[in-house]
Every structure is written in C-alpha cells, then in structure tokens.
Amino acid sequence: MAQYMMxxxxxxxxxxxxxxxxRKLPMFVELHRSLREAGLLVGVRRLRSVESATSVRxxxxxxxxxxxxxAVTKEVLAGYxxxxxxxxxxxxxxxxxxxxxxxxxxxxxxxxxxxxxxNRARAAGAELPDEAxxxxx
Amino acid sequence: MNGGVERxxxxxxxxxxxxxxxxxxxxxxxxxxVGDFQxxxxxxxxxFEAAVTVWRRRGVPANPxxxxxxxxxxxxxxxxxxxxxxxxxxxxxxxxxxLDAQHEEPSMDVEHTIVDDRLRLIFTCCHPxxxxxxxxxxxxxxxxGMTTGEIARAFLVAEPTMGKRIVRAxxxxxxxxxxxxxxxxxxxxDRMRGVLRVxxxxxxxxxxxxxxxxxxxxxxxxxxxxxxALLCRLMPDDAEVWGLMALMLLHDARRAARVDASGRYxxxxxxxxxxxxxxxxxxxxxxxxxxxxxxxxxEYQLQAAITALQIQAPDADAxxxxxxxxxxxxxxxxxxxxxxxLNRAVAVGLADGPAAGLALLEPLxxxxxxxxxxxxxxxxxELLGRAGDTAGAARAYxxxxxxxxxxxxxxxxxxxLSALR
Numbered sequence: 001m002a003q004y005m006m007x008x009x010x011x012x013x014x015x016x017x018x019x020x021x022x023r024k025l026p027m028f029v030e031l032h033r034s035l036r037e038a039g040l041l042v043g044v045r046r047l048r049s050v051e052s053a054t055s056v057r058x059x060x061x062x063x064x065x066x067x068x069x070x071a072v073t074k075e076v077l078a079g080y081x082x083x084x085x086x087x088x089x090x091x092x093x094x095x096x097x098x099x100x101x102x103x104x105x106x107x108x109x110x111x112x113x114x115x116x117x118x119n120r121a122r123a124a125g126a127e128l129p130d131e132a133x134x135x136x137x
Numbered sequence: 138m139n140g141g142v143e144r145x146x147x148x149x150x151x152x153x154x155x156x157x158x159x160x161x162x163x164x165x166x167x168x169x170x171v172g173d174f175q176x177x178x179x180x181x182x183x184x185f186e187a188a189v190t191v192w193r194r195r196g197v198p199a200n201p202x203x204x205x206x207x208x209x210x211x212x213x214x215x216x217x218x219x220x221x222x223x224x225x226x227x228x229x230x231x232x233x234x235x236l237d238a239q240h241e242e243p244s245m246d247v248e249h250t251i252v253d254d255r256l257r258l259i260f261t262c263c264h265p266x267x268x269x270x271x272x273x274x275x276x277x278x279x280x281x282g283m284t285t286g287e288i289a290r291a292f293l294v295a296e297p298t299m300g301k302r303i304v305r306a307x308x309x310x311x312x313x314x315x316x317x318x319x320x321x322x323x324x325x326x327d328r329m330r331g332v333l334r335v336x337x338x339x340x341x342x343x344x345x346x347x348x349x350x351x352x353x354x355x356x357x358x359x360x361x362x363x364x365x366a367l368l369c370r371l372m373p374d375d376a377e378v379w380g381l382m383a384l385m386l387l388h389d390a391r392r393a394a395r396v397d398a399s400g401r402y403x404x405x406x407x408x409x410x411x412x413x414x415x416x417x418x419x420x421x422x423x424x425x426x427x428x429x430x431x432x433x434x435x436e437y438q439l440q441a442a443i444t445a446l447q448i449q450a451p452d453a454d455a456x457x458x459x460x461x462x463x464x465x466x467x468x469x470x471x472x473x474x475x476x477x478x479l480n481r482a483v484a485v486g487l488a489d490g491p492a493a494g495l496a497l498l499e500p501l502x503x504x505x506x507x508x509x510x511x512x513x514x515x516x517x518x519e520l521l522g523r524a525g526d527t528a529g530a531a532r533a534y535x536x537x538x539x540x541x542x543x544x545x546x547x548x549x550x551x552x553x554l555s556a557l558r
Contacts, residue, residue: 048312067271087314088266088313
C-alpha cells in the first residue's frame with residue numbers, strides 16, 4: 001500500500017455558480033463515507049479562498065510575511081503540515097520555525113471548519129443532516 | 138425659520154461630531170464584542186443611520202458614544218439572527234445578548250478599555266499579513282473616519298477599487314483569524330514599527346501631493362497627524378511614536394512654503410519662513426524633546442532631529458552641519474542605506490570642507506547600482522564646485538541633468554551648472 005495526496009485545483013467563480021457547486025455536497029458526503037468504509041480515506045480538508053493566504057519566508061535571518069500566495073514559478077509543492085493554532089499569528093510563528101523556511105516558501109492557508117462547509121451547502125439549498133459533518137474531515 | 142428645522146440642524150451636527158470623534162471608539166469596542174470586523178462595521182453604520190431619526194425624535198443623548206455602542210450592538214444581534222452563514226454564530230449571539238442585558242455602557246467610562254480597544258484595532262488594521270495598500274486604507278477607514286470615497290480620491294484610485302480592497306482586507310481578517318489584540322511584548326517592537334510605517338506612509342502620500350490635488354490629498358497629512366497624536370496617547374513610552382509625531386509636525390509646518398506660486402518646489406534654505414507655521418514647529422520640537430528624553434534613539438527621532446536643526450538655523454551657512462552629519466551617521470548605523478550615506482557625505486562636506494565630503498562619496502560613486510542615481514551626481518557636482526574643480530563639477534552636473542526626467546529639477550540643475558562659469 002502507498003499513500004497518495006490528491007490536490008484540488010479550481011478557478012474561482014461567480015456566487016451563483018459557486019452556490020450550484022455547494023449544493024453538490026451530498027455527493028461528497030456519500031463518496032467520503034464509502035472511501036472511509038473501504039479503509040482508503042486518510043483525511044480531507046477544504047481550504048478557504050486563496051485571498052486569505054499569507055506567505056512566509058526567512059531569508060538572511062529576516063522573516064518576510066506577504067499577503068497572498070507567494071507565486072514563484074520554479075517552486076513546486078513539496079509537502080504540507082496541518083496545525084491547530086489559536087490564530088494567524090501563532091500559525092505564522094510556527095511556519096517561520098519550519099526548517100525548510102530558509103529556502104522554501106510556506107503558504108499559510110486557513111482550513112474551513114467542517115461545520116462551516118456544511119452550513120454553506122445548506123445556505124445554498126442542499127439538504128443534509130448535522131451528522132454529515134463527520135464525513136467532511 | 139421654525140424650530141423643527143433648527144432641531145434637525147442640531148441633530149445633524151451632533152451626529153457629524155459623533156462620527157468624527159467617537160466612531161473609531163464605538164467600532165473598536167464593537168469589534169471586540171462581536172468578534173467580526175465586517176459585522177461590527179455594518180452594525181455601527183446602522184447605528185449612525187438610526188441616530189439621525191431617533192435623536193431627532195427623543196433628543197441628543199447625554200453620552201452619544203454610549204448610545205451608539207448600545208444601538209450598534211443591538212443591530213449586530215439583529216444581523217446575526219438573520220445571517221445563518223456567520224461562523225460561531227450561536228456563541229456570538231449568546232455573548233452579545235449577555236452584554237446587552239447589562240445596564241448602560243460601563244466600558245465607555247473606563248478609559249483603559251477604550252485605549253485597549255483602539256490599540257487592538259490599530260494593530261489589526263496594520264497587520265503584516267495584509268498588503269500595505271490594504272493596511273493604509275483600512276487604518277484610514279476604521280481609525281481615521283474617512284469614507285471609502287475620500288480614501289479613493291486621496292490615493293487617486295477609483296472608488297469601487299478602493300471599496301474592494303477594504304472588503305477583501307476585512308474578509309481576510311475574518312477568514313484567516315487575524316487576531317484582534319495588542320501583540321505580546323516579544324512581538325511588540327516589530328509590530329509597532331509596522332504601525333508607524335503605515336502612519337508615515339499616509340503622511341507622505343499627502344505631503345508629496347502637488348498643488349493641483351493638494352486639497353484632496355493634503356487631508357492625508359492631517360489624518361496621519363491625528364493618528365500620530367492617538368498613538369502618542371496610547372503608547373506614551375515608545376520613543377519612536379514621539380519621534381514620528383515630531384517629524385510629521387516639523388514637515389507639515391512648512392507645507393505652505395514648500396511650493397511656490399507657480400508650483401515649483403522650493404528648497405529648504407530658499408523657503409519664505411514667514412509662511413511656516415511656527416506654532417506647529419514649537420509643537421514638533423516639544424514632541425522631539427519627549428522622544429529624546431526617553432533615551433532610545435530611533436529612525437524617526439533622528440530624522441526629526443535633523444529636520445529640527447535645519448529649521449532652527451537662520452540659513453544654510455549657519456546650520457550645525459557637524460551635528461547633522463553625526464545624526465546621519467547614527468541613522469546609517471540603524472538602517473544602512475546609500476541615500477543616508479549620501480546625505481551624510483553632503484553634511485560632512487558642509488561641516489569639514491568639500492574634500493572630506495568627496496572622500497565619503499568615493500565608495501558610492503564606485504557602486505554600479507548607484508550609477509544612475511541622479512541625487513548622487515548632483516551632490517557630487519555641488520561638492521566639486523565648492524572644492525574649486527569647475528570642470529569636474531560641470532561634468533557631474535551634466536551627468537545629473539541627463540538622468541533627470543523632471544523639468545523643474547532639470548531647470549534647477551542647469552541654473553547651477555551655468556552659475557559655475
């Protein structure tokens with residue numbers, strides 16, 4: 001057995017189109033459940049919009065904090081961490097402690113809590129029970 | 138004229154005053170209470186709108202700030218009840234309802250709560266995870282009490298663009314959980330520097346404005362000085378806060394003399410000193426005094442001290458260039474930069490003779506990165522001229538002229554070039 005990470009790339013769309021996508025959440029819930037039953041699902045997280053991203057680099061001992069993703073075309077995704085922090089300041093502090101921060105860029109993206117994911121779908125018109133939250137992590 | 142109209146005027150004046158003097162305090166308190174920037178701002182907006190009608194009917198309350206805070210909190214509760222998509226909605230509603238059950242508005246009388254809330258708001262608006270233009274806009278919007286339209290005009294961008302910038306910043310604060318608090322001690326010096334940079338940037342935007350747009354952009358200087366005064370009140374032990382305030386006041390005092398009737402930039406020693414605001418200069422010097430007494434020299438304090446020496450001397454010849462050179466030296470040690478080194482070389486040249494200044498220019502002239510830096514060649518020419526090397530000075534002036542795109546600057550350099558012969 002080997003583990004594989006599936007990275008989801010999508011374009012940002014109009015609110016109406018986004019609502020249509022949100023309403024498909026029952027399909028996700030069903031799929032996640034079946035993957036978990038088959039023993040395949042290790043974890044799933046929805047990220048908040050790229051507009052909430054902050055990038056951290058340390059160069060010459062100086063911590064550089066930048067709004068947004070730090071898009072350098074030569075840099076490729078090399079790994080990830082998920083940390084539970086009190087707020088962005090704590091997350092940025094730990095990002096600046098990662099050993100690779102001296103040569104890499106750490107993009108700090110907030111994870112959308114599962115209940116908010118569920119509430120968004122409901123606000124867009126999807127019908128799902130409260131327990132569906134368990135299939136969104 | 139009947140009484141009704143008069144009353145209406147009085148209410149409108151009261152609301153306008155409350156907007157100018159209390160909006161930031163009400164907003165800062167409410168953000169802490171509701172835990173969401175956008176929601177708090179919408180609720181505060183609602184409260185001001187309600188004030189116009191309610192105060193007209195029932196009279197202006199004794200404590201408008203307290204009234205507005207209570208009204209805004211109730212609006213926030215209404216909005217939370219309607220909007221299911223807000224995160225942690227139930228907890229927020231419970232907390233707000235609890236606060237609302239308390240009598241009156243105790244926090245409005247407790248000075249330190251207000252101080253803390255406004256400090257929190259400043260640090261949130263100037264958070265390094267926000268882009269600099271967003272920090273500037275948000276600070277002006279939340280603490281300066283400028284409308285989005287006014288900020289847009291001051292920064293020469295379209296109003297919808299500025300509106301989007303502010304909305305996006307507020308969304309990031311909420312989505313990324315940018316904390317609403319005064320940073321802990323170990324982060325405070327760094328974060329404070331960031332706050333001062335935002336305020337100074339606002340000041341410079343207004344200060345650099347040319348004659349044509351002075352009316353809209355000059356307001357930024359006043360806003361920056363108001364923010365500076367607020368920081369002096371909130372952080373009186375920080376020497377750089379006083380240093381920045383002194384620097385802004387000393388610059389601003391000479392605003393009217395900086396540009397002549399035809400829009401031409403006027404150098405310091407050619408300025409009409411009767412146009413200076415001498416009250417403001419005294420104020421600036423007093424603030425500098427406060428900064429110096431704290432015995433922690435910083436970038437702004439040193440710049441203010443240099444400006445003070447230049448202002449206080451009757452003319453360029455009587456200026457204490459030796460001390461200015463020393464201050465530039467201190468500034469360069471804090472924050473090494475070729476621009477500061479250039480200024481130091483010029484001051485040394487004026488204090489100890491052109492040869493000493495020229496010696497300091499040598500490494501700058503040898504630096505390929507500065508090859509096209511016009512002020513370096515202009516200063517080089519000036520010092521060569523003073524040393525009696527007319528031919529060398531002429532060559533350096535020609536070099537500077539070739540690098541100048543600005544017609545006014547070019548005319549001035551050409552005037553100096555022809556004065557050599």
